[in-house]
Structure formats: C-alpha cells, structure tokens
Amino acid sequence: MYKLTNDAEVVLSTETGTFIPRGHRLWEEYEAWLAAGNTISLPEETRTLADIKAELTAEATALRWEKETGGIELNGVLVGTTLDDQNRISGVLSAIALGGLVEVDFKAQNGWVKLTASEIQGIAQHISAHVQGGFTAERAHHEAIERLVSAEELSTYDVTQGWPN
DSSP: OOOOOOTEEEETTTTTTTTEEEEEEHHHHHHHHHHTTOOOOOOOOOOOHHHHHHHHHHHHHHHHHHTTTTTTOOOOOOEOOOOHHHHHHHHHHHHHSSSSEEEEEEEEEEEEEEEEEHHHHHHHHHHHHHHHHHHHHHHHHHHHHHOOOOOOHHHHHHTTTOOEE
C-alpha cells in the first residue's frame, strides 16, 4: 500500500515506511500496484522530525508553566505561585528588608493567615525551589527530546513524566 506525499515525485510505502522517489527501482513496483487497480491514499500533512521535536518541546514548556503557576501547599496553606503571587511575595520581602514589618496578613488560596517575616521568607524559598524545579525538569525534557532520532522514539516520548510535585 502507498500514500501520496506533498511531493508529486515521491510516494510513501506504508508497509516499510520508505519514501520512494520517481526513478527509484521501487517506483516500477508502485506503478504495477496502481495498474492492478489499487488506489492510493491521499497525502497527509507531512511532519518532519524537527516539527515533532518543536511540538514536544512546546508541550514541555506549557507543562512547566502550568506547574509553575499551579500553586504549592505548605503546612496546609495553599500558596499561589503565579507571577503576580511571586511579585507580591517579593514586595513583602522588600518591606521586611527595609525593617519594621514583623508579621503580615496573607491571603492564601484557601483563606487568610497571619504570617511572620520568617514564615514569609520560608514561603519565598519554597516558591523559588518550586519554580527552579520546574525549569530544571523542562530543560531535561528539551535536552532529551533533542537527543531523539526517530519518529518512533518521538511518538513514545512522555513529556508528562519527571516533573517535581
């Protein structure tokens, strides 16, 4: 069985996965197959290995963003980790560094809590570790995807694995 490709001078043998250009010794086999009354499948969008790799790396990046901004739980307190949340924590840390701020009312995702300056600093460290863990996992995925060399390897690669909690 054969499929047309986006190039009228090349067909794809679906049995072997081989691309057969006009003039190749297998082209005659293809023409005999057609002459026997067989019909050829229409071309599908042909994706290159580079296209598939780009899609997988984009998927890994999207997963990192989702995990980065999905929040974390610290001692029963659900802490937001969106960029706005991270900026607010940084603002509180700056106020602490300027002095005078001993504790703050903190609106967690699951309600209000009163936190000391050292608790806020601990939250900031956990958020930083959470964000960095996501970037480390994303980089590992990007590098692993780049090392893959076949469509089969790319089709079985699972970007959902290897992410920190």
